[in-house]
Amino acid sequence: MTSSVTAPARDRLRIAIQKSGRLADPARSLLASCGLSWRESRDRLFCFGETLPVDLLLVRDDDIPGLIADGVCDLGVVGRNVLTETGLARGASGGAPVFREWRSLGFGQCRLAVAVPDSWQWTGAEQLSGKRIATSYPGLLRQWLEAQGVDAEIVLLSGSVEIAPRLGQADAICDLVSSGATLAANQLKPVETILESEAVLAGPIAEFDPVRAGLAELLMRRLEGALRVRKSKLLMFQANRDALPRVMPLLPDAETPTVMRLDEGDSLALQALCHGAVTWQRLEELKRAGARGLMVLPIEGMLA
Numbered sequence: 586m587t588s589s590v591t592a593p594a595r596d597r598l599r600i601a602i603q604k605s606g607r608l609a610d611p612a613r614s615l616l617a618s619c620g621l622s623w624r625e626s627r628d629r630l631f632c633f634g635e636t637l638p639v640d641l642l643l644v645r646d647d648d649i650p651g652l653i654a655d656g657v658c659d660l661g662v663v664g665r666n667v668l669t670e671t672g673l674a675r676g677a678s679g680g681a682p683v684f685r686e687w688r689s690l691g692f693g694q695c696r697l698a699v700a701v702p703d704s705w706q707w708t709g710a711e712q713l714s715g716k717r718i719a720t721s722y723p724g725l726l727r728q729w730l731e732a733q734g735v736d737a738e739i740v741l742l743s744g745s746v747e748i749a750p751r752l753g754q755a756d757a758i759c760d761l762v763s764s765g766a767t768l769a770a771n772q773l774k775p776v777e778t779i780l781e782s783e784a785v786l787a788g789p790i791a792e793f794d795p796v797r798a799g800l801a802e803l804l805m806r807r808l809e810g811a812l813r814v815r816k817s818k819l820l821m822f823q824a825n826r827d828a829l830p831r832v833m834p835l836l837p838d839a840e841t842p843t844v845m846r847l848d849e850g851d852s853l854a855l856q857a858l859c860h861g862a863v864t865w866q867r868l869e870e871l872k873r874a875g876a877r878g879l880m881v882l883p884i885e886g887m888l889a
């Protein structure tokens with residue numbers, strides 16, 4: 586396989602996202618929060634971009650790296666687990682690297698972990714020596730086993746990996762975990778993390794032609810803003826001037842607040858852009874320190 590990104594010049598950008606599944610809705614809403622909108626086609630495989638020349642292709646997540654490699658799509662939203670595994674598989678069959686992670690997107694968090702039966706007393710990776718490990722991620726597992734210097738047999742399964750030990754197909758597994766509930770239900774426990782994953786924007790290693798490069802740059806800038814906004818809140822409250830030394834250190838990762846003097850007495854109105862989580866506990870602490878009328882507002886947009 587030696588496909589490369591040499592698609593004919595296009596004046597529109599095409600982004601592949603998952604059609605349905607865990608990453609489908611969050612990917613779409615993140616792109617929508619960058620000001621993109623689409624006219625949906627009847628079969629909903631292709632969505633034509635309206636506000637910007639940025640179209641969507643709705644596909645299975647596993648196909649996304651290959652579509653970028655073949656130049657069918659310019660960018661894609663896919664789990665780091667899938668992107669890395671596909672890259673390793675292409676490398677193993679002699680393909681040069683053609684795609685890479687452009688940036689992480691802050692959703693779809695999970696980890697690829699080795700899990701063993703609850704009954705095992707875990708002492709370390711060498712315990713897997715000579716064992717059979719079921720996984721859908723042979724490339725990542727092989728790489729990790731080699732790094733650990735462990736020789737184990739990889740049993741490739743495309744789904745339902747977690748029941749393999751009970752069926753006698755394998756001794757241990759290597760699979761995606763988020764809460765761990767599925768593992769627990771199968772009397773397994775995670776013992777080693779192989780990869781920390783989340784959804785990422787994937788793109789080619791090679792440069793785009795100028796038109797698509799411009800669109801991709803615009804999108805990256807808007808993504809930056811959209812992702813920052815997601816985590817940020819505007820905190821508004823009042824406090825007396827003498828309470829400020831106690832209140833200010835409690836503001837969660839805030840930029841310098843705007844302070845406005847109110848007509849009566851010593852009372853001040855403050856607003857602070859907070860980049861950290863504004864929890865109930867933090868609000869209660871602020872109140873105890875002398876803040877009144879606390880209000881937390883979501884932020885629609887931000888352009889620094």
Ligand code: ATP
Nearest residue numbers: 603606607608645646647664693694695761762763
């Ligand atoms: P498709 O039909 O597109 O092939 P799928 O069944 O492979 O769908 P999903 O189960 O929707 O895919 O998972 C998509 C991605 O979501 C995973 O590759 C992973 O990056 C991420 N993810 C987050 N949490 C989990 C989890 N607990 N289990 C599996 N994937 C998770």
Ligand code: ZN
Nearest residue numbers: 645646647648
């Ligand atoms: Zn898939």
